[in-house]
Amino acid sequence: MPRKKKPAPFTTEEATDFFARLAEVRPEPATELDYVNPFTLVVAVALSAQATDVGVNKATKNLFAVADTPEKMLALGEDGIREHIKTIGLFRNKAKNVFALSRMILEDFGGEVPQTREELETLPGVGRKTANVVMNEAFGEPTIAVDTHIFRVSNRTGLAPGKNPLEVELKLEKITPSQYLKGAHHWLILHGRYTCKARKPDCGNCAVADLCRFDEKTPA
Incomplete structure (x- = not known):
């Protein structure tokens, strides 16, 4: 059985387009945890x-x-x-x-x-x-906290594949355009929580479906 071909890594242009689309969907991303200070x-x-x-x-x-x-x-x-x-x-x-x-x-x-x-x-x-x-x-620091959602989205889409959270974090910091670094953490979490869900991703309503390297996309 032939080995599955490894998907091509994201180019800088594709990564920029990826985050631009997520930003268009959610212009002001923020944590969903309530806090006062x-x-x-x-x-x-x-x-x-x-x-x-x-x-x-x-x-x-x-x-x-x-x-x-x-x-x-x-x-x-x-x-x-x-x-x-x-x-x-x-x-x-x-x-x-x-x-x-x-x-x-x-x-x-x-x-x-x-x-x-x-x-x-x-x-x-x-x-x-x-x-x-x-x-x-x-x-306000441009850090990216890799939770289960970000880990899944980064690997499934091919944006920043890695074997562990730190590897994914470092790859995301490298591939994410500077203008999107501050919001990248929230965009990826919210995308994973509401669209690129663990059991059944909503590929038919995904803003980045054509950029995503995931083969088994769900139908619209």
């Missing part, structure tokens, strides 16, 4: 691991109403945090991390959320993906 964004993103944004928002609505700063979160205590987020998966460990990162932000960073990836990754429960989201959304 950089601190609550860190908490929300940390809570979103293995959970849906909708589920996180339901839990944080009441949590952030009483604890929207590190000081208030510490005053709430680990038990109080746990009670607010018990509807979210892995809530016990997440409550422990939220309490610990709140203390660390107060003690090590003067109550302000750090703005570098290296410092953010020192916070309990914060990895590279969470750090990239915070840098992008809260501080």
Whole structure:
């Protein structure tokens, strides 16, 4: 049986066209997590691991109403945090991390959320993906946080194929035109969430279907 031919990589022109179309569909992309300041964004993103944004928002609505700063979160205590987020998966460990990162932000960073990836990754429960989201959304940095949606879209379309999230992230940074880097993270997530879905991509209503390298496109 002949080996399947590897699809041609995206050219710079194709990548520009790809993001231009996604931008046309969603001119002002943004996270779907609710937050009120950089601190609550860190908490929300940390809570979103293995959970849906909708589920996180339901839990944080009441949590952030009483604890929207590190000081208030510490005053709430680990038990109080746990009670607010018990509807979210892995809530016990997440409550422990939220309490610990709140203390660390107060003690090590003067109550302000750090703005570098290296410092953010020192916070309990914060990895590279969470750090990239915070840098992008809260501080306007052109970072790309590779979650399951972005990983799938990048590999399925052929835009930035990779064996792991870091490989995909580095390829996306290289192929994405500079004018689209700031919004690339959100465009790719939203495209993966609503169009290029895991089980059955909606290829018939996809703005980039003709650029996509995916062979098994679903009919219109």
